[in-house]
Amino acid sequence: MTDELLIKFLLKETSEEEGIAVQNWLDAAPSNAKHFEQFKQIWNSSKKLSTQSNVNGDEAWLRFKQRASAAHQPLVRRIKPTYQWLKIAAVLFLIAAAWSVYSIFSPVSYTPITAGNTINKQLLPDGSEVTLNKNTQLSYATNFKKNRSVHLQQGEVFFNVLHDKTRPFVIDVDKIAVLVVGTSFNVKHLNHQTEVIVETGIVKVSLGKDEIALHKGEKIIIKNTTDKLVKMQSTDQLYNYYRSNEFVLNNTPLWRVVEVLNEAYNSEIVIKDPAIRDLTLFTTLKTTASLADNLKTICLTLDLKSVRNENQLLLSKNTK
Template sequence: MNDELLIKFLLKETSEEESITVHKWLNASPSNESHFKQFKRIWESSKKLSGQSQVNGDEAWLRFKQRTATAKASPGPVVRSLKALQPWLKIAAVFVLIAAAWAVYSVLSPVTYTALASGNTISKQLLPDGSEVTLNKHAALSYASNFKRNRSIRLQKGEAFFNVAHDKSRPFVIDVDKVSVLVVGTSFNVKYFNGQTEVIVETGIVKVSLGKTEIALHKGEKAVIKNGTGKFRKAQNEDQLYNYYRSKEFVFNNTPLWRAAEVLNEAYGTQILIKDPAIKNRTINTTLRTTASLDYNLSIICDPLDIRFVRNENQIVLSNLIK
């Protein structure tokens, strides 16, 4: 389907036969209909832009005719006469100029963002570029509305795991407060809580920057950034507990009790306190399901360690058993 006929159709100046041709083309496939809708949006937007633009239709057509006249004067075979098509070529020439103005306007206009939030449930979403993001509970982020060419994300709060579609020409950038995380194609976990950003790399390489400072993280490495201080801490990731909201398991492997309490507090939205400092570094070796109740999981953790847990209003206090 040529653009000149579509322009005539939009102007309602097609003959009955031409209108039938366009309708048949539209009904032939969903992709044709999608192309026409986009074509129509540009056309309608061009009307608004034309009032603000300095482009003069007659001048554009005059330049167009001069170019075609030059082409006619140059050696070479003349394929067909342009005379019959001149009205529609004029429209097409103006349309191309306005469409170009629209493209520039689209690039220079402020980028809007689409919000994603998980609420009380874990949420898995497919982004427009084919990348996958899994949001932990109470996480919130937003991604650029033109994400297919501008892979920009803002993580406002919480935790998310990204499995990024590989594309060297368009880096994938996540902004967390003043921290930027840049990747091409990899998988990693980002957590933003209480003014602290944590990035853990599962596959590939991730670049993390704050101001002029930048570090590269490889598989199995993590960075912790205190956003207020601007200080980086890079280290090997020592456990798989960051992954509990995707794996549905708490994998405790020589895990200190204080670390187990930290993760359980996050997962269950509770406040577990270790009253006795002597027990905080006792280690745990077990795997528990996230779907089990907190009381059940605490009993599995505490019984072998001779620890008791007592509920005190909104708190759960862990202490040595009194014998």
């Protein structure tokens, strides 16, 4: 996307085809929308300066070109002189030049945080706290105190975000953006599916043009095929097991328990008999216990049996 076209878009001088191209670009990724907002701020500043400046457009362009050449990278293309707003654009280019050259030599980089076979709990530079479940990859902007931006590559993270209205906290997960000011919530991104569960406060989740606000006790599940965001109630506290070290089961159906145990122990428990899928459990299991011990408790409680079949553990009704 060229700066020339973005300026035309801001001035509402794009053709219908150009306008659609810009809008599609904005919807393609949260990072594009963020770049556009920065560009818009620079443009607005340039309009204020243009009323006070008698800068020569051609001279300004030449100075900008020299700065861009010094950075050995073509930053923008010259706007055709037929546009009447060349002088305003020249001021924009002078402002953008300093920002662009600085960005080239001091690009925004990200600091990784990972969790292997153990839970990883850390403080971010702004004082926000993150707890990474096993096998999670996360990164945050190195200038985090100014730019509270986080990328979740894969895994599961609980965020306890420090309140700051002036600097929103943004998490990018593929094409999904999670925006908060100060709250606590859980984000899981596994197997091409993203889940957000809010524990306190309000969280805004956006996908393309669609945006939804989640409150305490609400969650959203976004799959690759999702085209509309729909929130729902969070029915259990099992998402919290890696922080609490407990599987709290309160009228929890067996299929849900199996789902979480497979994730926690990297196992393959299979419910062989569909008739037992919705049997419910009222108990608390420890994450420090072995999978065999926890399965034994479940089988005794529901009168089930567990049989190993190669890598699978098959659950069915006990017929003895």
